[in-house]
Amino acid sequence: QKEVEQDPGPLSVPEGAIVSLNCTYSNSAFQYFMWYRQYSRKGPELLMYTYSSGNKEDGRFTAQVDKSSKYISLFIRDSQPSDSATYLCAMSETSGGYQKVTFGTGTKLQVIP
Amino acid sequence: EAQVTQNPRYLITVTGKKLTVTCSQNMNHEYMSWYRQDPGLGLRQIYYSMNVEVTDKGDVPEGYKVSRKEKRNFPLILESPSPNQTSLYFCASRSVSGTGVSYEQYFGPGTRLTVT
Numbered sequence: 207q208k209e210v211e212q213d214p215g216p217l218s219v220p221e222g223a224i225v226s227l228n229c230t231y232s233n234s235a236f237q238y239f240m241w242y243r244q245y246s247r248k249g250p251e252l253l254m255y256t257y258s259s260g261n262k263e264d265g266r267f268t269a270q271v272d273k274s275s276k277y278i279s280l281f282i283r284d285s286q287p288s289d290s291a292t293y294l295c296a297m298s299e300t301s302g303g304y305q306k307v308t309f310g311t312g313t314k315l316q317v318i319p
Numbered sequence: 320e321a322q323v324t325q326n327p328r329y330l331i332t333v334t335g336k337k338l339t340v341t342c343s344q345n346m347n348h349e350y351m352s353w354y355r356q357d358p359g360l361g362l363r364q365i366y367y368s369m370n371v372e373v374t375d376k377g378d379v380p381e382g383y384k385v386s387r388k389e390k391r392n393f394p395l396i397l398e399s400p401s402p403n404q405t406s407l408y409f410c411a412s413r414s415v416s417g418t419g420v421s422y423e424q425y426f427g428p429g430t431r432l433t434v435t
Contacts, residue, residue: 214359249323249409249426250362294362304369305421311361 209233212295212310221319225282229295229310232276236297236308239271241280244292244312253293254280285317321346323427325410331433332400340395340430342410350413350421351393352377353385355406356429362409368393400434407431 212229219225227241238257242250254269256262262269268281278297282289295310323344332338344351352367354377364377368387382404384396393412397404410427 212361247429249411249428250424251426252423255423304367304375305415307364307424309362311359 207232210295210297210308210310213313214311216314216316218316218318219285221285221287221317223285223317225285225289225315225317227280227282227293227295227313227315229278229297230276231278231297233297233299233308234276235299235301237300238298238305239269239278240296240298240307241267241269242294242296242309244294246291250294285315287317287319290316321425323410323412323425325408325427325430327430328428329431331435333435334401335399338397338400338432340397340408340410340432342393342395342427343391344393344410344412344425345391346412346414346425347390348412348414348425349390350415351387352411352424353383353393353395354409354411355379355404356409357406365395365408400432402434405432405434 210231240255241253243253244250256269259271259273266283270279292312292314294312296307298305298307326341349370353365354362356362363379365383366385368374408430411424413421413424415421
């Protein structure tokens with residue numbers, strides 16, 4: 207079993223829809239949770255990060271963490287064609303003084319105009 | 320402009336021919352990493368470095384070497400490439416806060432390597 211599970215999609219939605227992207231994890235030592243966005247032929251870039259259980263909002267994006275269920279989500283409101291990308295969840299733990307980051311496999315999202 | 324650069328961006332080579340992929344960052348970051356990205360497997364860490372002359376293995380280090388002689392540079396070396404090393408490679412860097420925590424990794428644009 208992988209430490210981080212993420213549905214690869216692809217997920218196709220109409221413009222303006224609310225998008226829900228999810229990851230589950232099995233490692234209780236994960237402390238920090240991040241979402242990266244990766245456009246085609248580009249490197250990933252950080253979208254949001256959070257530490258505690260609960261919600262964190264940034265514009266049209268909301269990151270949600272439920273540590274008791276080992277489940278994190280990213281919601282995108284009023285989705286735009288420019289949101290079409292692959293979304294990677296990432297989680298980190300500190301081991302031996304080093305903060306190790308584990309990535310999900312990514313969900314490919316397409317927003318159709 | 321803050322950035323991580325990688326060269327080359329695309330490389331086709333043959334089995335056994337040594338190659339080096341360069342990585343450089345201009346943000347004075349302590350931590351640097353190499354990842355490979357494969358369909359269905361996501362990003363997997365190959366090697367990382369916590370500072371100059373300090374490197375350690377990640378999850379998939381076999382067949383790779385790294386060195387960190389300068390803070391800004393972190394080259395990835397494939398001494399004898401094999402077809403199973405065909406992949407998309409990313410270099411990344413990040414700073415470290417006083418508590419040892421950092422959230423944001425900055426990734427390079429990627430190097431697509433094909434080994435025939």
